[in-house]
Amino acid sequence: xxxxxxxxxxxxxxxxxxxxxxxxxxxxxxxxxxxxxxxxxxxxxxxxxxxxxxxxxxxxxxxxxxxxxxxxxxxxxxxxxxxxxxxxxxxxxxxxxxxxxxxxxxxxxxxxxxxxxxxxxxxxxxxxxxxxxxxxxxxxxxxxxxxxxxxxxxxxxxxxxxxxxxxxxxxxxxxxxxxxxxxxxxxxxxxxxxxxxxxxxxxxxxxxxxxxxxxxxxxxxxxxxxxxxxxxxxxxxxxxxxxxxxxxxxxxxxxxxxxxxxxxxxxxxxxxxxxxxxxxxxxxxxxxxxxxxxxxxxxxxxxxxxxxxxxxxxxxxxxxxxxxxxxxxxxxxxxxxxxxx
Numbered sequence: 001x002x003x004x005x006x007x008x009x010x011x012x013x014x015x016x017x018x019x020x021x022x023x024x025x026x027x028x029x030x031x032x033x034x035x036x037x038x039x040x041x042x043x044x045x046x047x048x049x050x051x052x053x054x055x056x057x058x059x060x061x062x063x064x065x066x067x068x069x070x071x072x073x074x075x076x077x078x079x080x081x082x083x084x085x086x087x088x089x090x091x092x093x094x095x096x097x098x099x100x101x102x103x104x105x106x107x108x109x110x111x112x113x114x115x116x117x118x119x120x121x122x123x124x125x126x127x128x129x130x131x132x133x134x135x136x137x138x139x140x141x142x143x144x145x146x147x148x149x150x151x152x153x154x155x156x157x158x159x160x161x162x163x164x165x166x167x168x169x170x171x172x173x174x175x176x177x178x179x180x181x182x183x184x185x186x187x188x189x190x191x192x193x194x195x196x197x198x199x200x201x202x203x204x205x206x207x208x209x210x211x212x213x214x215x216x217x218x219x220x221x222x223x224x225x226x227x228x229x230x231x232x233x234x235x236x237x238x239x240x241x242x243x244x245x246x247x248x249x250x251x252x253x254x255x256x257x258x259x260x261x262x263x264x265x266x267x268x269x270x271x272x273x274x275x276x277x278x279x280x281x282x283x284x285x286x287x288x289x290x291x292x293x294x295x296x297x298x299x300x301x302x303x304x305x306x307x308x309x310x311x312x313x314x315x316x317x318x319x320x321x322x323x324x325x326x327x328x329x330x331x332x333x334x335x336x337x338x339x340x341x
Contacts, residue, residue, distance in 0.1 A: 020124075
């Protein structure tokens with residue numbers, strides 16, 4: 001009876017959907033990995049931990065390797081049967097990409113080529129790719145729809161656009177089907193997994209404001225002379241839990257035989273920097289100290305997603321659309337993080 005029971009368990013494992021998540025120890029990738037596990041899938045993570053955190057991943061699922069290690073990826077993919085790959089492993093600091101563009105092209109572009117080579121050798125033909133709204137540059141119209149041309153303004157954005165172009169070519173030659181997700185300002189903390197933003201250095205607005213309130217050190221507001229109602233930049237803030245759901249829905253579409261595509265992932269609603277600051281003060285009950293600095297090169301006045309395509313074709317809907325609710329989850333995580341919990 002034990003042998004029969006073991007045989008059945010092995011059959012279940014063999015038939016289980018197995019997904020490789022690159023960069024799965026990072027902010028968004030680790031939440032996606034948790035959601036996949038909750039959906040009953042088997043998850044394997046590859047992350048070199050240069051930007052991710054080991055505590056975000058069960059060590060039994062984690063391979064601490066660079067995606068530039070093609071031989072290891074081939075071995076891993078050929079020794080296990082993966083149904084698809086979700087690819088997050090990338091550097092994502094715009095400022096750093098200007099000071100060290102070679103690093104970004106080596107990791108984000110050459111690293112992806114290494115991953116694609118390994119996938120080809122292992123016969124894996126489905127990929128969900130983590131891209132960015134930065135590929136649009138300063139868009140010709142708002143809200144931004146997927147038919148606008150790619151016009152990246154930084155080495156980081158160019159690295160994402162280059163990978164997108166590669167994926168389009170691979171689809172046209174029948175090598176690989178992929179879904180590209182161009183997301184807007186990722187934010188918040190996932191209540192289920194307890195994962196939130198832990199970037200070093202931190203560059204995202206909401207955690208920077210939260211830390212400014214806690215430490216009473218001013219945050220710099222870059223520019224107050226934009227052609228917007230309150231003269232500050234407006235951005236579309238999409239919660240990490242909603243982003244994770246978008247990746248899972250995209251994956252499921254590919255597993256069902258869906259075709260390659262590209263989708264914006266945002267809420268379709270924008271908030272200005274002053275509106276975010278007001279939300280932080282409302283949630284925390286504290287004033288946010290700030291100082292005004294000059295505009296940053298390449299910062300568009302307004303970036304808001306047109307989400308009609310992902311809503312109609314994939315059925316995705318964001319649950320978090322109110323900025324106070326988004327900030328509340330980030331504040332909960334920040335207090336937990338500062339307490340060492």
